[in-house]
Structures are given as C-alpha cells and as structure tokens.
Amino acid sequence: MRITPLPEFQSEALLPGQDFAPIERLIRDEAQEHGLELHTGHGRSIWCQVEMGEFGAKRRGDGVLVFARAHRAEWLGAMQQAISEHLGQHLPAAAAALRWPSTADAGKPPGNFSLAEVVGVEPLCPDFLRVRLAAPNLHRLATEDSLHFRLVLPQPGDDAPEWPRLGANGQILWPRGDKALHRPVYTVRRIDADAGWLELDVFDHPGGRAAHWAQSARPGARIGLLGPSGGGIPQAAQLMLAGDETAWPAMARILESRAGSARGQVFLLGARPGYPLPRPAGFRICHLPGGTAALCALLRDEPPLPGSYLWAAAEKSEIAALRALLLETLGHDRAQSHLAAYWSA
Numbered sequence: 535m536r537i538t539p540l541p542e543f544q545s546e547a548l549l550p551g552q553d554f555a556p557i558e559r560l561i562r563d564e565a566q567e568h569g570l571e572l573h574t575g576h577g578r579s580i581w582c583q584v585e586m587g588e589f590g591a592k593r594r595g596d597g598v599l600v601f602a603r604a605h606r607a608e609w610l611g612a613m614q615q616a617i618s619e620h621l622g623q624h625l626p627a628a629a630a631a632l633r634w635p636s637t638a639d640a641g642k643p644p645g646n647f648s649l650a651e652v653v654g655v656e657p658l659c660p661d662f663l664r665v666r667l668a669a670p671n672l673h674r675l676a677t678e679d680s681l682h683f684r685l686v687l688p689q690p691g692d693d694a695p696e697w698p699r700l701g702a703n704g705q706i707l708w709p710r711g712d713k714a715l716h717r718p719v720y721t722v723r724r725i726d727a728d729a730g731w732l733e734l735d736v737f738d739h740p741g742g743r744a745a746h747w748a749q750s751a752r753p754g755a756r757i758g759l760l761g762p763s764g765g766g767i768p769q770a771a772q773l774m775l776a777g778d779e780t781a782w783p784a785m786a787r788i789l790e791s792r793a794g795s796a797r798g799q800v801f802l803l804g805a806r807p808g809y810p811l812p813r814p815a816g817f818r819i820c821h822l823p824g825g826t827a828a829l830c831a832l833l834r835d836e837p838p839l840p841g842s843y844l845w846a847a848a849e850k851s852e853i854a855a856l857r858a859l860l861l862e863t864l865g866h867d868r869a870q871s872h873l874a875a876y877w878s879a
Contacts, residue, residue, distance in 0.1 A: 541587035541603040543610045547634050547704075550597040557591045557598050560624055569857045569873055585872075586613055586680075586764045600632070608674045611646040611706075612763055618705045634704025641699055644706050644760070646674065647686070649697070652755040653731065655748055659808045661779060663736045663748045664723070669759060676727040678791055679766035681784055685734075686758025687716040687747050697758055718744045719763055719876075721783040735783040735809075767791045768872060770843035773798035773817075776829050780876040781847035782809040788845065789814055801829055803848060826852035830859050837864045843871065850875035 549557075561580050565572040570582040573590075581590025587604040600621075602613035614634050621629035650669035658664040675683050688695035689712060696709040709715060725732040736748040767788050773796050775785045785800065789812040797816030802809075807821045822828040826848050833856075838844050844866065846856055853875045860866045860873070 541605045543604040543607045544601065545610055545614055545634055546599055546601045547632050548594060548597055548599050549628050549631050552598040552628055552631070554591070554593050554598050556625055557600070557628070561590060564620070569861060569868060569871070571868060584764065585766055589613055589617055608646050608762065609764070611644050612761060614704070615706050632703065632705065639700045640702045644698055644700060647698055647758060647760050649756055650759050652751045652753055652757065654753055655751050658735055659810060661738055661806060662809060663738050664733055665736060665748055665751065666731055666733045668731050670730055672725060672727040672730060672732055675722050675732060675759070675762055676725050677762070680762035680764050681721050681767065681787055682719050682763040682765045683722060683759055683761030684717045684719050684763055685744060686760050687744065689714065715758070716743050717760065721787060723783045723787060737779045765872070765874065768843045768845050770870065771796050772839060772842040774838055774842055774844045776801040776846040777803060778825065778848045779804040779809070782811060784847065786811050789817065798842065803829060826856055830856060833859060833864065838866055841870070845872045847874040847876045850878040
C-alpha cells in the first residue's frame with residue numbers, strides 16, 4: 535500500500551493488449567542497474583522513485599498502463615521521453631503503441647525544449663572548454679534541484695537543422711538520417727536566467743562529438759536545450775563527492791552551493807586534476823589517479839560515515855562496481871547516495 539504522496543504532475547498512457555510481465559521485468563532491471571528504489575503493489579503495479587518523481591506501470595484490463603509522475607511540470611516531458619526511448623530500445627512494439635495524451639500539441643516544440651545561441655567559447659584549463667550560451671526563458675534550468683540538461687546539436691555543417699516536435703501521440707519526434715541530432719547531457723555550470731545566459735564546461739577529449747562542436751562553434755550558432763534533466767544538489771551536512779573528468783563541473787557546482795553549510799571529502803578520479811574546482815573550508819580534496827578502483831579500495835578500508843551522502847559519477851561499468859560495493863557489500867543506505875553513469879566505454 536502506498537504511504538507517500540503522489541508527485542503533483544502526472545501523465546498516463548495505455549498499452550492495449552500488452553502483457554504486464556515484460557514491462558515489469560524491464561522496470562526491475564532498470565532499478566537494479568541504477569540502484570533505484572523499487573515499489574510493487576500486489577503483483578498488479580510496479581514503480582521506481584527517481585529525483586524527478588517516479589515512473590512505473592500497472593495492469594489495466596487486458597493491457598498495461600504506464601505512467602510518469604513529476605515533482606515539477608517541466609520535468610514531465612523529460613520523463614515521458616525517457617520512458618518512450620527505453621521502451622523503444624527493449625520493447626519496440628510497446629513503444630510504437632505508446633500514446634501520451636497531448637494530441638492538441640501535435641507539431642509544436644516540446645515544452646522542455648528551447649533554442650539558444652553561442653555567445654563564445656574559451657579555454658578554461660588544459661582539458662576543458664567553457665561555452666556561454668544566450669537564450670530567453672532559462673528559469674527552468676536555474677534551480678538547484680536539477681543541475682543538468684541536454685545539448686541538442688545538429689550534424690556538423692548542417693546550417694538548416696530540423697528541431698524536435700511533438701507527434702499526434704504526444705511523443706517527441708526526432709529528426710533522423712542526416713538530420714539526426716546529438717543529445718549529450720551537460721551540467722549547468724553557471725547561469726543568470728534574468729540576464730539570459732548560461733555556461734557549461736566541455737571536457738575536451740579525443741573523439742568527443744560535443745568537444746568537436748565546442749572547438750568549432752562560432753558566436754551566433756544556434757543549438758537546442760532540452761531539460762532540465764534531474765540530478766540536484768545533495769543537502770546532507772556530510773558529503774563524499776567522487777567523479778572522473780566528466781563529473782567535475784557538477785562537483786564544482788555542488789561545492790559552490792554547499793560552501794559553509796556542509797563538509798566532507800572530494801575524490802578526483804581523473805589523470806590530470808587541473809579543473810578549477812572550488813575549495814571551500816571543511817572539504818578535503820584528494821586526487822585518485824587509480825580511478826574508481828582506487829576509490830573502491832579506499833571505501834573497503836574506510837566505509838562512509840553513517841549519515842554521510844555519497845555522490846559519484848563516472849563510466850557506466852565503474853559506477854556499477856561502486857554501487858555493488860557501497861549498497862550490497864557495505865550496506866550503505868540507498869537513500870544516502872547518488873551514483874550516476876555519465877558515459878559508457
């Protein structure tokens with residue numbers, strides 16, 4: 535029986551004739567992979583809690599009702615799209631039948647999508663570029679309960695890109711083929727929504743599509759912003775932050791926000807820790823060139839203090855190993871952790 539209140543913003547979609555078992559298995563696998571809090575209702579419903587809200591499914595007649603519930607209105611579209619894409623990867627027939635209730639908006643841009651222009655790009659340190667974007671209506675990205683968004687980048691050399699729009703079934707329709715858009719997730723490093731700008735820091739590494747874009751981006755170039763995408767600032771008084779280069783901008787944002795109100799440890803899991811990370815009083819910063827393996831070894835010898843919050847982000851398989859150690863071997867409270875896969879090898 536449910537004992538917690540429902541998130542305020544909700545959307546449901548019926549999959550007629552769909553067997554409940556594969557949907558249930560897919561949600562269980564997702565919870566296992568990402569360490570999500572899983573709930574079930576007498577074999578007739580299943581749902582996972584995430585920072586944005588919750589998602590799940592329940593039996594409905596001879597079909598399945600899938601649902602998204604968000605704490606903020608602007609998060610609902612992102613959750614709907616995530617469900618649609620995940621079904622498309624694992625149960626394409628179910629994804630094809632999915633109909634979110636928004637037919638009146640067919641042809642319009644998604645509510646959490648907007649366009650921005652490049653203001654400038656400059657080197658930040660040997661391995662990072664700082665990009666400033668200008669756009670109206672950035673307030674949805676200016677909160678501390680969601681640090682991330684998706685860049686929506688056209689193909690290189692495409693001067694007339696096609697942007698996403700809503701289909702008659704309420705799902706986002708993305709251009710395909712030579713008009714396909716690249717959608718990497720980034721941290722809002724700095725933002726002034728009233729002035730109409732935000733900055734992001736791009737890790738400049740070989741083969742990175744976003745890094746290649748940042749290297750060649752010129753003022754006035756138009757790109758898309760989709761989000762917010764969840765992942766807020768942890769509010770615990772005792773923090774342990776760890777991450778490779780892809781996570782350092784998010785760690786910097788957390789340290790700036792919690793300066794003077796929290797204390798703890800910071801572990802930099804990259805080869806060259808040259809990123810300009812804030813160093814507030816009460817935090818001890820340590821470089822672990824051995825990466826996540828070195829962090830796991832350290833945690834085996836010195837488990838996190840009870841009540842401390844462990845925030846970590848790195849490569850997918852490395853986060854899986856850290857999650858197994860922290861939650862299964864050490865028995866750390868699942869609610870006191872945020873373990874995110876920022877990229878896959």
